[in-house]
Amino acid sequence: MSQSYISLALRQRVAEIARYRCGYCLTSQITIGIPLHIEHIVPLVSGGETVFENLWLACPSCNGYKGIRTHAIDPETNQEVPLFNPRIQKWKEHFAWSNDGVEILGLTPVGRATVLALKLNNEYIVPSRRVWVAVKLHPPTD
Numbered sequence: 001m002s003q004s005y006i007s008l009a010l011r012q013r014v015a016e017i018a019r020y021r022c023g024y025c026l027t028s029q030i031t032i033g034i035p036l037h038i039e040h041i042v043p044l045v046s047g048g049e050t051v052f053e054n055l056w057l058a059c060p061s062c063n064g065y066k067g068i069r070t071h072a073i074d075p076e077t078n079q080e081v082p083l084f085n086p087r088i089q090k091w092k093e094h095f096a097w098s099n100d101g102v103e104i105l106g107l108t109p110v111g112r113a114t115v116l117a118l119k120l121n122n123e124y125i126v127p128s129r130r131v132w133v134a135v136k137l138h139p140p141t142d
């Protein structure tokens with residue numbers, strides 16, 4: 001069994017605690033109709049393990065942009081900071097929605113670096129969020 005094997009039971013546990021939402025952009029699995037990925041917060045290549053404590057849900061976009069990164073540059077201070085950790089940090093302490101609900105604003109160095117590194121306001125998600133706002137599926141209030 002490979003080091004990255006994730007049992008169905010473990011996937012289910014992670015999906016439930018993550019509430020079937022991407023830990024970074026909060027995109028809901030039910031909204032996009034595509035299974036969210038189980039991601040390693042600390043990547044395997046950096047010594048992260050395939051254990052409940054190191055796993056969370058990420059949408060394919062955030063997971064792809066995150067890749068094996070653990071840190072990124074805060075555009076305001078030019079300092080390298082850790083990426084947001086959805087397991088131990090609170091989303092609302094690092095991010096907020098723009099007034100129209102379509103863009104994610106970074107409130108802290110970690111938030112700003114994560115918005116940029118994971119392209120949380122990329123050209124594909126922003127138009128989708130506009131539609132979700134119009135039908136009152138977005139932004140999440142919790």
Ligand SMILES: [Zn+2]
Nearest residue numbers: 022025059062
């Ligand atoms: Zn995402």
